[in-house]
Amino acid sequence: MEHPYVTLKIENKVGYIEFFHPNRNSMPSDVLSQLSQIIYEAGNSDxxxxxxxxxxxxxxxxxxxxxxxxxxxxxxDEGKMFFSGFANVINAMRKCPKLIIGRIQGKAVGGGVGLAAATDYCLATKYASIKLSELSIGIGPFVIEPAVSRKIGKTAMAQMTINAEEFYSPGYAKEKGLYGDVFNSVEELDEAVKTLAEKLSSYNPEALKAMKSVFWENTEHWDTLLEQRAEISGKLVLSKFTKKTLKRFG
Structure with a gap:
């Protein structure tokens, strides 16, 4: 069985951060923690x-x-600590002085939608449907909500949250502004990501850094906000409803 990992590979001044988990790239604490750290390192690497x-x-x-x-x-406490892992990744992406491009090759669920929303620009394939399933297991997308709402708007975010068992198409995600473009194959996606990233890496780094801070204006309070949201999820995950629901998946 393959082990979870997070890696950073640098090619032509582009830092490719890749995470993996054998269970559909789900995110345990150690992967979240490594991801925050590597985003920080890449953000500060010349x-x-x-x-x-x-x-x-x-x-x-x-x-x-x-x-x-x-x-x-x-x-x-354990609950808050776990959900803080997602808060830390989103805040690391927000504060990172470099632009972050998302490469979304397949489905994004829950926190995966949060990760996509916290990128500065996202490209995807026609297989990259999105779902906010949290309410159906008795919790809610509290930690990722600010990132998702900022990207697609509160109304679309609310619709996805309420229709918790429904996948929304990549076309919907593009229309709402989560994806910049959608491609027919992973090969086309990779080509587009590489072309865009390398083009951006040739631009004035000071201009890129200044634009990044403009993109994320008025989010300075997220350190506190996302911690508070992690506390809400951390309490709800202990509820009888959630414990019972999760047993079905266990």
């Missing part, structure tokens, strides 16, 4: 001008929180 965020495997971009880990949470 060798990297632009960052690409991608995941391993061909099918799912990211299935969100690790259900095995959610089942194991026993108290509010």
């Amino acid at each position: 060798a990297v001008k632009v960052i690409v965020l991608k995941s391993g495997g061909e099918r799912t971009f990211c299935a969100g929180a690790s259900f095995n880990e959610l089942i194991a949470i026993e108290n509010e």
